[in-house]
Amino acid sequence: MRRAAFIYEDALSRHELRSDHPMRPVRLRYTYELLQEYGAFDHPEAVLLDPRSATEEELAWLHTSEYIAAVKALGSGPGVDSGAVDAARFGFSGQGDNPVYPNMFEAAALSTGGSLLAAEMVASGEVRAAFNISGGLHHAAAGHASGFCVFNDPALAVHYFLNRGMRVAYVDIDAHHGDGVQEAFYSDDRVLTISVHESGQYLFPGTGSVDEMGEGAGRGYSVNLPLYPYTGDDDYVEAFSQVVPPLVRAFAPDVLVTQLGIDSYHSDPLTHLQVTTEGYIEAVRQLAGLGLPWLALGGGGYDVTAVARAWTLAFGVMLDIDWPDQLPSAFAKEHGAGRLRDELSPEVPAHIKVDVRRYIEDSVGAIRQQIFPLHGLTG
Numbered sequence: 275m276r277r278a279a280f281i282y283e284d285a286l287s288r289h290e291l292r293s294d295h296p297m298r299p300v301r302l303r304y305t306y307e308l309l310q311e312y313g314a315f316d317h318p319e320a321v322l323l324d325p326r327s328a329t330e331e332e333l334a335w336l337h338t339s340e341y342i343a344a345v346k347a348l349g350s351g352p353g354v355d356s357g358a359v360d361a362a363r364f365g366f367s368g369q370g371d372n373p374v375y376p377n378m379f380e381a382a383a384l385s386t387g388g389s390l391l392a393a394e395m396v397a398s399g400e401v402r403a404a405f406n407i408s409g410g411l412h413h414a415a416a417g418h419a420s421g422f423c424v425f426n427d428p429a430l431a432v433h434y435f436l437n438r439g440m441r442v443a444y445v446d447i448d449a450h451h452g453d454g455v456q457e458a459f460y461s462d463d464r465v466l467t468i469s470v471h472e473s474g475q476y477l478f479p480g481t482g483s484v485d486e487m488g489e490g491a492g493r494g495y496s497v498n499l500p501l502y503p504y505t506g507d508d509d510y511v512e513a514f515s516q517v518v519p520p521l522v523r524a525f526a527p528d529v530l531v532t533q534l535g536i537d538s539y540h541s542d543p544l545t546h547l548q549v550t551t552e553g554y555i556e557a558v559r560q561l562a563g564l565g566l567p568w569l570a571l572g573g574g575g576y577d578v579t580a581v582a583r584a585w586t587l588a589f590g591v592m593l594d595i596d597w598p599d600q601l602p603s604a605f606a607k608e609h610g611a612g613r614l615r616d617e618l619s620p621e622v623p624a625h626i627k628v629d630v631r632r633y634i635e636d637s638v639g640a641i642r643q644q645i646f647p648l649h650g651l652t653g
């Protein structure tokens with residue numbers, strides 16, 4: 275068994291959602307190039323694989339046939355105003371979060387298939403971890419696009435494991451609440467979803483409070499750790515370590531699925547968390563430390579150079595390698611960045627730090643009180 279698979283081909287990064295859209299698939303190429311320059315794919319424990327397209331049958335594990343047909347028709351037509359399909363009904367619009375772009379179905383099916391291929395590699399035991407950086411599109415719903423996401427590959431990958439009789443822990447560290455994945459398994463006790471995110475009081479999609487804890491048989495199996503804006507590394511890591519490892523260990527899943535969005539990054543243009551590469555990678559290390567078969571997916575991240583550095587570090591954790599901190603010269607030259615890891619954390623004013631701490635105490639306290647006992651943990 276090799277340590278880690280990486281799923282990538284250039285076709286994943288060639289499209290554009292819209293010329294001014296913050297989700298830039300080219301960040302995937304930057305990540306691949308940085309890993310390539312570090313020699314990651316020459317490592318004997320690494321394997322680099324092309325994605326495959328998800329089939330319509332696989333997409334239908336979550337998505338409605340009506341929606342799948344609409345994505346196809348819109349992506350092969352003249353755009354949102356084609357008239358044949360009511361784009362707005364399926365979450366698409368010209369200037370909003372989810373524009374229609376040429377070959378949208380093919381692009382979305384390819385990144386989704388990359389996550390399913392990665393899931394297959396993990397389930398078969400060929401690798402301990404598999405990383406599809408083009409996946410992690412956690413906002414998509416069964417019948418409509420949302421938050422830059424067309425198909426919900428994390429939920430589909432979870433379905434793949436469930437189809438094989440496996441129980442799944444899904445941990446989502448994107449700065450936005452993993453609402454689509456939570457919704458897909460809200461009443462299912464075979465899937466533990468945990469989302470660590472900037473509070474929905476301040477950020478899209480507005481959901482993800484501690485009170486959303488699952489229903490019916492799934493009560494206690496949806497966990498949300500909302501954080502105050504400007505939460506930085508120390509507080510982030512402390513909150514994460516108090517909630518995520520104990521709950522995943524108590525659940526004792528067969529497989530771990532993680533959404534590793536890096537829009538928690540301090541200079542990310544869309545969010546307000548203040549995490550650096552160091553806080554981020556400590557969370558990733560703790561996920562690795564759970565010692566489970568591991569499907570890792572990408573996610574948000576709109577400072578594209580930071581995305582490349584953070585996901586390079588994450589793949590290093592999967593391979594158990596510490597890349598040299600000096601960035602390879604080609605990447606450093608193209609992006610004007612010198613070091614792989616951040617050396618300094620941004621300063622957060624003391625009065626905001628007080629609010630950050632109070633918010634964490636409330637969030638963690640509520641999780642320990644309401645959810646821990648349902649998993650046999652003492653609050």
Ligand SMILES: [Zn+2]
Nearest residue numbers: 448450537574
């Ligand atoms: Zn996000």
